Amino acid sequence: MKNQRVTSFLVVLLIIVLWHYASIFKILPDFFPSPTGTLKVFLRMFLDGTLPRHLIESLVRLLTGLSIACVVGFAVGGILASSAFLSTILYPLLGFFLSIPTVAWVPLLIVIFGLGARTVVIAVFLGGFFEITYSTYQGIRTIPQSLTNAARTMGVSSARLFFDVHLPGSLPSVLPSLRLAAGYAWRALVGAEMLSSMLRWGIGKMIFEARYWNDLGVMFAGLICIWSVACLFEKAVALLEKRTLGKWGIAR
Amino acid sequence: MGNRKMTHTHDSNIKIRLQSVTQTYSENESETKALDNVSVDFTTGKFTSIVGPSGCGKSTLLSLVAGFQKPSSGTIFLDNKPLKGPGPNRGFVFQDYALFPWKTVLENIAFGLRINGKPRKEADDIAKQFLRMVNLEKFADTYPYALSGGMKQRVSIARALAYNPEVLLMDEPFGAVDAQTRKMLQKELVHILDKFNKTILFVTHSVLEAVFLSDVVVVMTAHPGKIKGVVPVNLSRPRNHSEKEYIEVRNHILTLLEEEVEKDFKEQNTLALTAQNRDLD
Numbered sequence: 014m015k016n017q018r019v020t021s022f023l024v025v026l027l028i029i030v031l032w033h034y035a036s037i038f039k040i041l042p043d044f045f046p047s048p049t050g051t052l053k054v055f056l057r058m059f060l061d062g063t064l065p066r067h068l069i070e071s072l073v074r075l076l077t078g079l080s081i082a083c084v085v086g087f088a089v090g091g092i093l094a095s096s097a098f099l100s101t102i103l104y105p106l107l108g109f110f111l112s113i114p115t116v117a118w119v120p121l122l123i124v125i126f127g128l129g130a131r132t133v134v135i136a137v138f139l140g141g142f143f144e145i146t147y148s149t150y151q152g153i154r155t156i157p158q159s160l161t162n163a164a165r166t167m168g169v170s171s172a173r174l175f176f177d178v179h180l181p182g183s184l185p186s187v188l189p190s191l192r193l194a195a196g197y198a199w200r201a202l203v204g205a206e207m208l209s210s211m212l213r214w215g216i217g218k219m220i221f222e223a224r225y226w227n228d229l230g231v232m233f234a235g236l237i238c239i240w241s242v243a244c245l246f247e248k249a250v251a252l253l254e255k256r257t258l259g260k261w262g263i264a265r
Numbered sequence: 266m267g268n269r270k271m272t273h274t275h276d277s278n279i280k281i282r283l284q285s286v287t288q289t290y291s292e293n294e295s296e297t298k299a300l301d302n303v304s305v306d307f308t309t310g311k312f313t314s315i316v317g318p319s320g321c322g323k324s325t326l327l328s329l330v331a332g333f334q335k336p337s338s339g340t341i342f343l344d345n346k347p348l349k350g351p352g353p354n355r356g357f358v359f360q361d362y363a364l365f366p367w368k369t370v371l372e373n374i375a376f377g378l379r380i381n382g383k384p385r386k387e388a389d390d391i392a393k394q395f396l397r398m399v400n401l402e403k404f405a406d407t408y409p410y411a412l413s414g415g416m417k418q419r420v421s422i423a424r425a426l427a428y429n430p431e432v433l434l435m436d437e438p439f440g441a442v443d444a445q446t447r448k449m450l451q452k453e454l455v456h457i458l459d460k461f462n463k464t465i466l467f468v469t470h471s472v473l474e475a476v477f478l479s480d481v482v483v484v485m486t487a488h489p490g491k492i493k494g495v496v497p498v499n500l501s502r503p504r505n506h507s508e509k510e511y512i513e514v515r516n517h518i519l520t521l522l523e524e525e526v527e528k529d530f531k532e533q534n535t536l537a538l539t540a541q542n543r544d545l546d
Binding site for chain 2: 182262
């Protein structure tokens with residue numbers, strides 16, 4: 014594990030060093046910034062407050078859409094798993110929706126919801142919702158029957174069955190897919206921000222606008238932000254897994 | 266049982282009554298009869314074991330009494346009332362323990378009390394008592410994965426008893442533990458149940474275990490599942506495996522079972538032969 018980290022770090026360092034010398038010896042085209050140039054742009058945008066603003070607006074949209082996707086996804090997944098009738102009807106639909114990249118919805122959302130932040134939040138929601146619904150449904154279905162029966166024989170209500178058995182029991186399936194869902198949502202966000210032309214702020218917007226000035230430094234700064242947020246999210250899910258599955262001795 | 270027929274008498278000694286219960290499972294257009302017209306009574310406060318060859322529907326019977334599934338036909342009575350689904354007047358002990366992995370040992374035991382309206386403090390106190398009863402008070406805050414099979418099953422028994430059900434249903438509870446632990450758990454179970462006046466239905470494939478624990482042993486036949494005989498075990502406890510009467514009862518049950526196993530075996534052989542002949546044609 015530690016070796017892996019050291020190796021990853023060395024690889025990144027090597028790329029930066031190669032990039033640096035490629036810039037110095039003019040191997041790269043003129044519009045291509047050097048590592049120090051990128052860092053300069055990053056720091057300038059960070060200090061003048063534009064980068065934080067872009068990032069915060071994006072994060073608010075991401076967290077709003079993703080939280081709604083989690084709550085609604087858990088609920089819909091729970092309902093699907095508890096009703097054979099509904100799951101027969103809706104399961105094929107779920108497969109259909111899962112197979113569509115969320116960005117493909119964005120033009121449709123723009124027509125319906127306009128070119129503003131609403132469209133972006135809904136795109137983020139769609140990016141997470143189907144994945145979470147699907148994994149909740151699968152997670153609940155794979156809970157051993159005896160666990161559900163144990164709760165039923167004690168006279169559990171359906172609400173408590175959901176919160177005390179189905180919800181925690183589905184986490185081995187839900188948590189890994191929360192990673193996926195966040196990834197899909199994050200991609201949907203960046204894509205939707207690029208396409209929703211009424212927006213002024215947002216990481217996606219920032220990268221897309223930079224193309225007018227051939228400003229690759231800004232684009233790289235945006236990419237670094239996207240990567241950092243993804244890393245943070247990964248860490249958050251890992252922590253959540255440690256606090257739940259890890260504590261319960263459930264191997265992923 | 267002949268004079269009972271369709272009208273059920275209000276016999277206060279009968280806790281659970283199965284009346285002409287048939288259970289069929291259909292899978293890929295073929296039907297399997299797990300239970301065929303089974304009528305049997307279980308007496309209040311008695312420990313009844315159900316033994317039979319694998320596939321005789323003994324677990325199905327238990328699951329029907331628990332209310333996990335509904336019989337295809339026939340009626341099950343609990344306290345002379347037709348059974349409606351699962352409920353806290355019954356406790357269930359599963360072969361795979363079925364402890365909630367996301368709850369600590371104490372939370373597992375307290376759960377049945379909590380959902381039946383006991384406040385947290387009281388539920389925890391009662392749960393602690395039951396945990397002490399199975400000698401696991403040190404493990405109150407442990408998660409189930411860290412326990413051995415035998416310990417898990419003791420927690421499971423404590424959990425099933427904690428909310429004070431009148432009936433305890435046990436489905437091969439010691440089937441997944443090693444022989445040594447199994448013996449210890451059997452003794453412990455006798456000791457624990459001595460303190461309560463529960464009606465117990467205990468499914469096992471071990472005749473030895475059934476005779477050691479039970480007041481009554483119900484012997485079942487396979488394909489389809491029927492009641493072969495009901496054998497009372499009138500021996501004082503604690504029982505000794507080497508007692509003459511003990512061995513007599515055990516042999517009686519084994520003879521009943523062997524007839525069935527042989528019949529089943531012959532049938533399967535005949536089936537296999539027919540299949541073979543058909544393939545040769």
